[in-house]
Amino acid sequence: MSQHNPSQPAIVIIGTGFGGLGMAITLKQAGYNNLTILEKAEDVGGTWRDNTYPGAACDVQSHFYSFSFEPKHDWSRKFGLQQEILGYMHRCVERYQLGDHLRFNAEVASARFDDQSNLWTLTLASGEQLLADVVITATGQLNQPAWPKLEGLERFQGRMFHSARWDHDYDLTNKRVAVIGTGASAIQFVPEIAPEVKQLNLFQRSAAWVLPKPDRPFKAWEQTLFRKVPAWDRLYRYLIYWKNESRALAFTRFNGLLEVFANQARREVRKHVTDPEKLAHIIPDYQIGCKRILISNDWYPAINRPNVDLVTDPIKAIDEQGVLTRSGRHYPVDAIICGTGFRASEFLSPIEVIGRGGKTLNEAWQAGASAFKGMTVSGFPNLFMLYGPNTNLAHNSIVYMLESQFRYIRTCINALQKYPGAAMDVRQDRQDRFTRVIQQGLQHSVWSSGCTSWYLDENGHNSINWPGFTFTYRLSTRRVDTADYQFINPLHNNH
Incomplete structure (x- = not known):
């Protein structure tokens, strides 16, 4: 096992989205080659592999949504x-020769830390174990x-799918x-499918800005x-960065600044929706920025189409033929598409993670997920x-945050090299202090202004x-x- 060769610790990365690929590249370039990258699906790409719905695109500028x-x-x-x-x-993947490190169809079911050896045992869904x-x-x-929690979902006789698992075999024409x-x-797929379908009933709990x-x-x-001019490419990235970055102030400190955007959104609606x-229902009643602000040029024109019905009456149940709302109205449909997002706050689910002394991550996170600098628990x-927790952005590119994390984790692994066989565990008081500061910072942010969103x-x-x-x-x-951090020696060294 790797103890005999401390310069090449066995490192396992779970996931092959921007995070997993970028981390692997960073470690390879630093000389760590004993890397295994596990992926539950048959290809890399994470959210960009899964979300193939019509119109799927990024809402961060391309030049900045890249390494x-x-x-x-x-x-x-x-x-x-x-x-x-x-x-x-x-x-x-090709450029940095990650192919040899990748393992597909390798879903991780659990990860258990062993105090005796300081090793993690990863158990795959297939039953195979890795150290x-x-x-x-x-x-x-x-x-x-995230599937909507609606009564009768399983009774529906037509075609039903989630936007993140788009059914490309089903033809929506005239349905x-x-x-x-x-x-x-x-807001990305509705404008794409609205011209093809016969009738589109859009069920909205709360409007989006x-x-x-x-x-x-x-x-x-x-x-x-x-x-030809790499300096221009750099400068262009830099300009995008600062333009996006300036918005952080509006989200976290000066929420009044967001009113400028709210007025812009209201003008757009009035221009397109007649x-x-x-x-009356498409303009939100909560403060702009409290939920994710969306960007689109064809959403409002799509809403205005005569074959699109905006339904704000809450859904009571789903039956064999369609959707029943609370007021008693029934909407017969051929297909139901759930654009209900993701279980974002369940960070590592469904992996069971067991740390020192048999404590699970779910137990550690009973009061809500938190991690030191968003990375260690x-x-x-x-x-x-x-x-990890509290590293998502409403105003800039997550790839920039990930690159900060790649560097930090690389320096952690470098630090571990000085103590062969040891494991580093973040001190609870440091983690608590960090979490307190974060939560204080969030108290005055627009996300705490009283709406329900996937941020909470x-x-x-x-x-x-x-x-x-x-x-x-x-x-x-x-x-x-x-x-x-405290550096812990394996127990079997301590007799």
Whole structure:
């Protein structure tokens, strides 16, 4: 086992989205080659592999939704489309020769830390077991589709699927379709399918704030410029970064600044939606920014279509033929598409994680998920999380946050090299102090202004968002401060 060769600890990465791939590349470049990357599906790509619904695209500019060390100069448009982003990820796998490290159809069922040996045992769904010195989870926040909790869902006789598991074999032409949910996925696929279907009933619990998307195809000369003048590519990235970053103030401190955007959204609605009944329901009643702000140029025109019915009457149940609302109205449909998002606050589910002394991560997180710098949890040594609690953003690119985490975790593994066989466990008081600061920062943020959103768990605890600038996060994760950790020797060395 790896104890005999401390310079090559056995490192297992779970997941092959941007987090897992970027982490693997970072470690390989630092000389760590004893890497295994486990993926439950048959291909890399994470959320960009799963979400193939019509119109799937990113709401962060392409040049900034990519690794700083691997620029792509020929993005077809300002905001990348799903296929193109997935293609970029495949290119990274080839370019950095990750193929030999990848294992597909390898879903992790549990991870257990052994105090005797300081090793993690990973048990796959197939029953196979792997040993690792270090485990890095890159399972993301958007990988477990959330199905609506509705009575009679299983009784429906027509076709039903979740937008994150799109049924491409089903032809929607001239069908009567119910769409449940009006979040980030729905605002992308509804405008794509609305012209094809006969009738679309859109069931909305609460409206979303939708701003115009400053998107357009890149011209050939622009792509050439990005390729020929790397400095321009860097500068362009830099400008996107600061433009996005400036919005952090509005979300976290000066919520009044968001009113400018709210007015812009209201103007857009009035420009495109002429039906007074729809107009009354499509403008949200909560403060802008409290839920994810969405961007689209075709959402409002789609809502205005005569074959699109906006239903705000709450759903009571689903039956064999369609949807029944609380007021007693029945909507017969051929297909139901759930655009109901993801179980974002269940970070590592459904993996069972067992740390020191047999304590599970679920027990550690009873009051809500929290982690030191969003990456380490006390009692779970040598376990590092990418895109863990409170590292999501409402204003900038998650890839930038991930790159900060890659560097920090790399410095942690470097620190472990000095203590062969040891495991590093974050001190509980450091984790508590960090969590307190985060939660105080979130108290005055717009996300605490009183709406229900996927940012909040059932206790109203925001375990998702980072309450500040991304550059402050980057500065605080430049390198590990080993005083935040205790280094534990394996018990079998201690006789």
